[in-house]
Amino acid sequence: NAGVTQTPKFRILKIGQSMTLQCTQDMNHNYMYWYRQDPGMGLKLIYYSVGAGITDKGEVPNGYNVSRSTTEDFPLRLELAAPSQTSVYFCASSIGQASTDTQYFGPGTRLTVL
């Protein structure tokens, strides 16, 4: 099992450009999450999904969009990149069982917006 994979590893965008961060998991997990991590600020939840076709906003959704057409994939879209979106982005997944649910993380995408 590869677990949670993310592409690309690094990206530099110009202000106003768009891009999609890819996330795939092969653990048949129902739940998937997108976080951003800024120095000294911890992990902030952007969006999450409880299954294919169902997504919901997290703490910091502005400037981002998501879709979940399959169980495996949960892409994150940045439409008009802004310097405030410079961050490290982590995708995570979990099986969704109430008593044992734990999140497994991908390696991250380091994004710089100039």
Next chain:
Amino acid sequence: QKEVEQDPGPLSVPEGAIVSLNCTYSNSAFQYFMWYRQYSRKGPELLMYTYSSGNKEDGRFTAQVDKSSKYISLFIRDSQPSDSATYLCAMRAGNNRKLIWGLGTSLAVNP
């Protein structure tokens, strides 16, 4: 007041020391408590998972939860340079899958 408070450190200890990392929280509904370890430029990985109050031990690591004080701890015995990382606490209420995170404590274990 944040729901979860964690001292960001940095914490620097000599090899072989006992390390104590802590988080406090304000929401009495939290039932599930986790510690994640994050190496530099990597994603967080689950280290310890506990439910409700009590202790859980796994090798050199012990997780402790005191729900009456709303306080959780992670102890690392015989610390090694390979333990140098950021340690994040996370917790959630019963039916809520969303985790509430601490900011993380940066630990350096010096040979």
